[in-house]
Amino acid sequence: MQITTTLTSNPTDDARLAEILANPGFGTNFTDHMFTVEWTPAEGWHNARITPYGPITLDPAAAVLHYAQEIFEGMKAYRHDDGSVWLFRPEANAERMVRSTERLALPALPVEDFVQAVDALVEVDQRWVPANDEGGEKSLYIRPFMFASEKFLGVRPAEHVTFMVIASPAGAYFKGGAKPVNLWLTEEYTRAGRGGMGAAKTGGNYASSLVAQREAYAKGCDQVVFLDAEEGKYVEELGGMNMYFVYDDGSIVTPETGTILEGITRASIIEILGKMGYQVTERKFGIDEWRADVTSGRITEIFACGTAAVVTPVGSLKTADGDSPAPASTELTMKVRAALVDTQFGRAEDTFGWMHKSV
Ligand code: PLP
Ligand code: COI
Numbered sequence: 001m002q003i004t005t006t007l008t009s010n011p012t013d014d015a016r017l018a019e020i021l022a023n024p025g026f027g028t029n030f031t032d033h034m035f036t037v038e039w040t041p042a043e044g045w046h047n048a049r050i051t052p053y054g055p056i057t058l059d060p061a062a063a064v065l066h067y068a069q070e071i072f073e074g075m076k077a078y079r080h081d082d083g084s085v086w087l088f089r090p091e092a093n094a095e096r097m098v099r100s101t102e103r104l105a106l107p108a109l110p111v112e113d114f115v116q117a118v119d120a121l122v123e124v125d126q127r128w129v130p131a132n133d134e135g136g137e138k139s140l141y142i143r144p145f146m147f148a149s150e151k152f153l154g155v156r157p158a159e160h161v162t163f164m165v166i167a168s169p170a171g172a173y174f175k176g177g178a179k180p181v182n183l184w185l186t187e188e189y190t191r192a193g194r195g196g197m198g199a200a201k202t203g204g205n206y207a208s209s210l211v212a213q214r215e216a217y218a219k220g221c222d223q224v225v226f227l228d229a230e231e232g233k234y235v236e237e238l239g240g241m242n243m244y245f246v247y248d249d250g251s252i253v254t255p256e257t258g259t260i261l262e263g264i265t266r267a268s269i270i271e272i273l274g275k276m277g278y279q280v281t282e283r284k285f286g287i288d289e290w291r292a293d294v295t296s297g298r299i300t301e302i303f304a305c306g307t308a309a310v311v312t313p314v315g316s317l318k319t320a321d322g323d324s325p326a327p328a329s330t331e332l333t334m335k336v337r338a339a340l341v342d343t344q345f346g347r348a349e350d351t352f353g354w355m356h357k358s359v
Pocket of ligand 2: 074
């Protein structure tokens with residue numbers, strides 16, 4: 001892919017950048033540039049460019065605004081102690097985006113073009129990658145996304161599509177950092193059913209989660225737990241994270257895939273735990289098991305995982321008919337978290353070959 005670059009004439013000054021990187025928050029400040037490439041059936045992917053970050057012009061009839069033909073990815077760039085900047089398994093994000101394009105009837109972007117686009121933006125905006133801080137939480141969050149930009153109100157797959165990459169310095173997703181998060185169980189709303197879009201990373205799944213997420217906040221909880229749409233019995237995932245359940249006999253369960261997002265963190269943790277000598281079972285996991293096994297003490301730990309949330313212990317579960325207490329321990333959770341984060345920040349040997357050097 002040939003990329004043309006137009007640098008901003010007005011880069012963020014050093015003092016302002018230092019202020020942002022000292023306290024990045026999540027998803028509020030964006031780097032100086034963005035990547036764009038467009039697609040039509042006749043031309044394929046064309047006009048790849050890096051330009052100054054800024055608002056885009058979209059026709060009011062652009063299909064994405066009406067029918068939500070849109071997908072996205074979430075990944076991070078990590079600064080190592082020697083100043084170099086690395087991505088974690090970028091090909092996995094690229095491959096998942098290809099699967100999302102298939103579900104949303106969008107054109108596939110080749111894996112190598114996806115990775116090249118991310119690398120190019122990270123290189124141009126490398127001074128936006130925070131230094132490796134003590135808490136080990138700061139990174140550059142990268143948001144690739146693709147949408148139907150065709151001006152057309154008929155309902156059919158768009159014939160003008162835009163793929164972009166933007167980036168935003170990030171600290172901890174949850175205000176409390178790696179402290180246990182409390183969850184709200186929604187039994188009214190579901191996220192995805194059989195044949196639906198649950199496994200695709202598409203905006204519609206998040207739009208449909210918001211009313212339940214608002215309920216979670218109102219209940220004093222950080223995230224919402226969704227159950228399967230068919231029977232309302234099995235734990236699927238959180239609004240933006242996958243889940244793990246750790247038993248006192250060393251067995252570990254994570255909900256099986258199909259209607260959930262196949263998290264790259266989730267998949268990586270199966271391998272990390274395997275190396276630690278644990279076997280993870282991917283199966284349907286009942287909400288009744290959660291309640292009974294935490295109460296009996298058989299479940300010793302529960303954690304949530306995802307790019308934004310990293311690995312975060314789960315505390316109590318609030319439900320319409322009573323609460324489940326927090327599991328007793330966070331020991332293995334914190335070990336898994338350390339193993340993952342140490343690999344990402346180059347503090348541990350990358351035994352799985354997951355890291356990709358950008359700059
Ligand atoms: N599930 C949902 C609904 C998500 O939004 C995310 C975050 O991307 C995840 C799971 C975790 O996926 P990953 O580990 O690839 O970030
Ligand atoms: C991510 O982890 O990348 C996500 O997309 C989840 C969202 C809650 C920010």
